[in-house]
Amino acid sequence: MKHTLGVLALNESDSQSMAEVVDSNWLSPGPRVKAFEETFSSYHDQKHGVMTNSGTDALRIALAALKEKNGWKDGDSVLVPAGTFVATVNVVLQLNLVPRLVDVSKYDFNMDPWCLRQAPMTPDVQCVIPVHLAGLPCDMPKILDVAKDHHLSVLEDSCEAMGVDGIITRELVNEFKLENEQWDVTPKETL
Numbered sequence: 001m002k003h004t005l006g007v008l009a010l011n012e013s014d015s016q017s018m019a020e021v022v023d024s025n026w027l028s029p030g031p032r033v034k035a036f037e038e039t040f041s042s043y044h045d046q047k048h049g050v051m052t053n054s055g056t057d058a059l060r061i062a063l064a065a066l067k068e069k070n071g072w073k074d075g076d077s078v079l080v081p082a083g084t085f086v087a088t089v090n091v092v093l094q095l096n097l098v099p100r101l102v103d104v105s106k107y108d109f110n111m112d113p114w115c116l117r118q119a120p121m122t123p124d125v126q127c128v129i130p131v132h133l134a135g136l137p138c139d140m141p142k143i144l145d146v147a148k149d150h151h152l153s154v155l156e157d158s159c160e161a162m163g164v165d166g167i168i169t170r171e172l173v174n175e176f177k178l179e180n181e182q183w184d185v186t187p188k189e190t191l
């Protein structure tokens with residue numbers, strides 16, 4: 001039996017919108033991107049949204065901003081789930097930071113908050129990146145509790161969770177140094 005990850009369902013109005021873009025002869029950022037950013041961020045109850053060329057770059061930009069804003073040093077550590085798409089770890093390495101793996105739960109394959117609690121919180125640990133895999137939200141209240149106790153920044157990798165309810169616990173996230181959520185809107189991620 002063959003299992004697919006999801007079905008891409010583009011309708012006629014989607015095809016028409018794409019044709020309009022091609023016909024407009026304007027493929028770089030412009031009014032359409034701006035409109036998309038506004039619609040997307042308001043759908044996710046956010047004030048601002050910035051479109052990037054890929055989920056990897058969105059993650060890299062967010063992590064680079066956190067590193068610069070908070071004065072992290074090369075070699076500082078970032079906690080990432082042991083099971084995720086490789087981009088989550090790649091961006092940590094690309095920014096000269098060290099990924100430290102936290103095991104995932106056998107129930108949803110997301111970062112296990114209990115394992116996060118057990119992780120050695122040495123002074124070089126600056127950030128945790130929970131990943132909402134396959135459209136299933138992580139247990140953010142518990143993860144945020146640990147992050148708060150250890151003054152960690154939180155960067156949510158929401159590449160696979162566009163439009164999913166329950167991933168943002170804003171009241172808690174607001175208490176952190178910088179808040180970030182990041183989505184990937186390529187069709188394969190809309191599970």
Ligand SMILES: Cc1ncc(COP(=O)(O)O)c(C=O)c1O
Nearest residue numbers: 054055056085087157159160184
């Ligand atoms: C969890 C997760 N993070 C990051 C990415 C990177 O996104 P992109 O392939 O658009 O660079 C993906 C893509 O598959 C992903 O699934």
